[in-house]
Amino acid sequence: MRAALVQLNVTDDPAANLPETLALVRAAAEGGAGFVLTPECTNALSSNRDRQRTLFFREEADPTLAALRELAAERRIWLLIGSLGLLTDDADGRFANRSFLIAPDGTVAARYDKIHMFDVNVSETEVYRESSGYRPGSRAVLADTPFGKIGMTVCYDVRFPHLYRRLAQAGADILTVPAAFNHLTGQAHWETLLRARAIETGCFVLAPAQTGFHPEEQGKGRRTHGHSLAVAPWGEVIADAGDEPGVTFVEMDLSEVAKARGRVPSLGHDRLIEGP
Secondary structure (H helix, E strand, O other), X not given: OEEEEEEEOOOOOHHHHHHHHHXXXXXXXXXXXXXXXXXXXXXXXOOOHHHHHHHOEOHHHOHHHHHHHHHHHHHOXXXXXXXXXXXXXXXXXXXXXXXXXXXOOOOEEEXXXXXXXXXXXXXXXXXXXXXXXXXXXXOOEEEEEOOEEEEEOOHHHHHOHHHHHHHHHOOOOEEEOOEOOEHHHHHHHHHHHHHHXXXXXXXXXXXXXXXXXXXXXXXXXXXXXXXXXEEOOOOOEEEEXXXXXXXXXXXXOOHHHHHHHHXXXXXXXXXXXXXX
């Protein structure tokens, strides 16, 4: 099957970002992709919590979600919206970082709330506390499609291999890792982590990413790594989108999943470990 990774360079304004996102998803569909994937923070990338409260919507009212569902139905494609920042009814006012799988009729086939929050000190000037604005999810999600089972994850999740092993042992053929990966950690770890998750699970890994500098009306902005990647079940990189926004096509033979697992059937080799 043919998939397409959409690489974006969004600002902190969802309304300004949407036309470019729609154009790239449409180009991916016109290029023959039956499964199109966008990155984490498809609607906006912002560090200002007050501004996010004025720009984000609840799921049922979100314009980005509505427009992308309509386009998926129009083009009859499966569409992974990597994630959207959404308002919630949580008492502490935190947002959801939610990934959506949209079916070819425009319905929401699956939802996944990012479990692991990016609370890190990358450097003295690069400090992130995602959990201050977003509340973590708690449930792994495996979605069934006609072309295979999809294990849904988001960005920082990639550093927690037990999540991916659980999804693969539950039957995942494809693991999705939409991301807005930091440019410093991305240079050091992005490809290595994605290849490791593919090798450990025998899955295809599809990782659409944000790229470049993301300006903010109220904030200093941030830089992301780009290099949307597709990795085959044996661990080889089969597509790399580089640094620029755009569409990267991926040809996948899902029989490679069974082949890789047959060669190294480690998913069935778990042992009970005692200690320390």
